[in-house]
Amino acid sequence: MSQLRRAWCVGLLSTLGLGAALMAVPVQAAVPAAGALAPDFALPDQDGKARALSDWRGKWLVLYFYPKNDTPGCTEEACAFRDDWMQLSALGAEVVGISVDTAASHKAFSQKHKLPFPLLADERGEVAQKYGAISDWLVVKLAKRYTFLIDPQGRVAKAYLSVNTSKHSGEVITDLKQLSKR
Numbered sequence: 001m002s003q004l005r006r007a008w009c010v011g012l013l014s015t016l017g018l019g020a021a022l023m024a025v026p027v028q029a030a031v032p033a034a035g036a037l038a039p040d041f042a043l044p045d046q047d048g049k050a051r052a053l054s055d056w057r058g059k060w061l062v063l064y065f066y067p068k069n070d071t072p073g074c075t076e077e078a079c080a081f082r083d084d085w086m087q088l089s090a091l092g093a094e095v096v097g098i099s100v101d102t103a104a105s106h107k108a109f110s111q112k113h114k115l116p117f118p119l120l121a122d123e124r125g126e127v128a129q130k131y132g133a134i135s136d137w138l139v140v141k142l143a144k145r146y147t148f149l150i151d152p153q154g155r156v157a158k159a160y161l162s163v164n165t166s167k168h169s170g171e172v173i174t175d176l177k178q179l180s181k182r
Contacts, residue, residue: 029129029130029131029132030132031131031132031133031146031159031161032131032132032148032156032159033156033159034156034157034158034159035155035156036155036156037154037155037156038053038061038063038148038150038154038155038156039053039127039130039131040052040053040054041053041120041122041127041130043098043120043121043122043127044103044120044121045103045106045118045119045120045121046103046106046107046109046110046118046119046121047103047107048103049118051096051118051120053150053154054154056094056096056150057152057153057154058152059092059093059094059152060091060092060093060094060149060150060151060152060157060176060179060180061093061094061095061096061148061149061150062081062088062093062094062095062096062147062148062149062150062172062176063096063098063131063147063148063149063150064077064081064095064096064097064098064145064146064147064148065097065098065099065128065131065133065143065144065145065146065147066078066097066098066099066143066145067099067135067142067143067144067145068099068101068142069099069101069105069106069108069109069119070109070112073145073165074099074145074165075113076165076166077145077163077165077168077169078097078109078113078115079113080165080166080168080169080170081095081097081115081117081169082113082114082115082116082117083169084169084170084173085116085117087173088169088172088173088176091173091176091177091180092152092180093176094117095117096117096118096119096120097115097117097118097119097120098119098120098122098127098128098143099119099121099122099142099143100121100122100123100124100125100128100141100142100143101119101121101123102121102123103121105121106119106120106121122143124141125141125143128141128143128144131146131148132146133146144161145163145165146159146160146161146163147159147160147163147168147172148160149172149175149176149179151179157179158175158179160172
């Protein structure tokens with residue numbers, strides 16, 4: 001949340017006598033820079049299995065945040081990663097999606113589109129917050145469409161903050177080929 005927007009929200013809530021709601025206005029975390037350790041997490045996947053960042057240590061990880069299951073852009077992006085999944089796997093990469101949807105919603109979305117990778121349920125938006133990938137309007141939270149390419153040592157190799165859902169998977173593959181040569 002921008003400082004100006006936060007100040008406006010704080011002022012409005014104070015004026016309305018809703019001081020307790022001030023605690024609900026989170027400070028937006030910065031997007032982790034290339035070379036920084038990726039923020040740790042532990043979240044349930046679509047089957048309720050607990051997943052942590054350390055589960056993918058030793059492999060490249062395409063960690064993509066998306067706003068909502070079954071919306072056009074999110075479906076296009078997930079299906080593009082699905083279609084390129086074998087190529088990403090051949091490059092030593094795993095794909096993991098995260099949104100604030102429930103595990104049950106993820107399960108239905110994953111089954112409907114035959115997604116071969118886990119979708120993690122960040123229902124409170126805490127992990128998206130750590131990655132600077134949350135849009136928080138006090139009443140509604142959605143993950144921003146950000147992707148992080150995390151290297152086998154757990155460091156952010158690249159952050160994608162402007163994503164074209166139809167071309168993004170190919171862009172990640174191109175970058176992964178270049179980065180894995182180093």
